[in-house]
Amino acid sequence: MHTRTSPPPRRGSVYLPVLIASMVAATLALGGILAARSVGRSASLRSDTSAARQLALSAIEIGRARIAADTDWRSNLSTGAWVSSMTLGPGKVSLDAASPFGSLDRDPDPPLVLTGTGTVGRAVQRITVTLTPNNTTALSSLSAAMASASNMALNTASVGPAAMLIASNANITSNSSGTTVSASARARSLITGTQFNGTTSPGSPLLEFPDPAVISTYAALATPISYTALPLVSGTRAVSEVLLSPDNNPFGSRNASGFYTINCAGGPLLIEDSRIVGTLIITNASTVTVAGFVNWSPATANLPALLIAGNLSLQLDSTRVLDEDRIGPFVSSGGTGEINLRKGNPPGQSPQGVNLNSPGTPYPYPSGSSDNKLKDQYPTVIDGLIYATGSATLTNANRFHTLLCGGTLTVSGAVTLTRDNRYRNAPPEGFTPANAAPFRLEYR
């Protein structure tokens, strides 16, 4: 019988299964390593993405904080990069601002588009926020430097500069060839006359004016000054040649916020040749006249300067300055030796002088300087909001921030407007419609 025996394996054939086993093991090991690395990378990317998102949100917070820190941010900030690749924690942040209409400082307020970018490692997160003004943040009349709820008449007047806006809820009429209006003008109805050098916008929407009840709101917060205790100047009760401020009230007790109120009981009131730091609330006045050289600002920048339940006559002379050594009672000896600019000196007498930046009321307020000298001079200007419920008449050379009047506004002489956005961006109480929010935010 023939037995077949299988041939024994050839030499070296053991390497084949060893090679196969090695390859399988190596492949598994390599696959495991690659899988672990992939999971690691993925986890790292997820972590970076989360951190980058926080940084992008942080960039938006920077933008919000900048706006909140600057009441005049629309003038002081521009579109473009607000923050460029700034290192923050584990990554970098950038912030860009854009406006659909180019400039941020336009009327009406344009929306602001903020894009925050956060970068951590390879992860980039971008968040865009559109801040849309509610247009109810401030009364729309605060967009103008000079606005009347009724007609505005310009008679031989010069009104500027060009960047400013004057507005009326009725007509604006220029009645004289001597009138020059550099400011833009908008009116609910007609704008007549040919001396308008700026943009004119007849047929504009109605502007919102304050509720006259705002006067009593502020009066309730104020320290009263007795009308009858005020000195008479040419037969009229007057706040004349004094320093009135949170730290100084020559007529009575002080008010830390600078709120003072005078009930005129139907009579007139004159305010002249003084420095005022605060908010003066005048009620029951036939007419309030502000004349001569007055340097006036509210104690807090975005509070009103002057609130009048009644009519206003503004007769400042902003071509000259308020001089400490040219005011005060006349004395025959111990005077300053200077001549009172408006009244002239009686024979043998000169003004005693009044310190208008005594300790507690530095100039500029509140972070300027004080001294006990009588040599300081102050520009004639009302650097604050004036609101009169009645009519307003402007003569001479007036310089002020913002004027709103509930009646007709008649202007002659020069008017220099100094308005910035402080009241529009941070309106005082009573100058904001109820339930106003500064912005509507849309994330995308």
Place this chain on the structure above:
Amino acid sequence: MRQTRGFSLVESMLAVLVLSLIAVLAMEAAGNSARVQKTLVDKQLADRLADSLLAEITSKSYPGATTPAALPTTRGSYTRIDQYAAFDESPPTFRSGENANLAATWRRTVELSFIDPADPTRTVPTDSGLRRISITVLRDSTVLSQRVALRGRD
């Protein structure tokens, strides 16, 4: 003389050597992978701990009052960002104060500072309306996760 067929001793020894080498490398790779996996799990946990605390803090009020708010007894009652100023816990817990079943080697800290909005690289001593919130999560004193965010005043 006819050659004897089969594995020679040399072949067998070489095969065993190669297999041993492969086995050692594979075990090392497996060990590394396990270590990486463990680090990864720790890192992910640390990220979650940092993210959740950051979300908790940024959701709180920043009223900008100069007087710090009183510190409630439990974190769940915190309402303002400044109440997290001295936050340092080990091991981390849930907001309610419940134990999160983490070892005492875990630690979570918060650092708050004021930033100048005009120059956000600059820290300022007084309230500027912009706060920097920095959260660090550590295990065995090793930083595993760090999150930084800015928050503006309400």
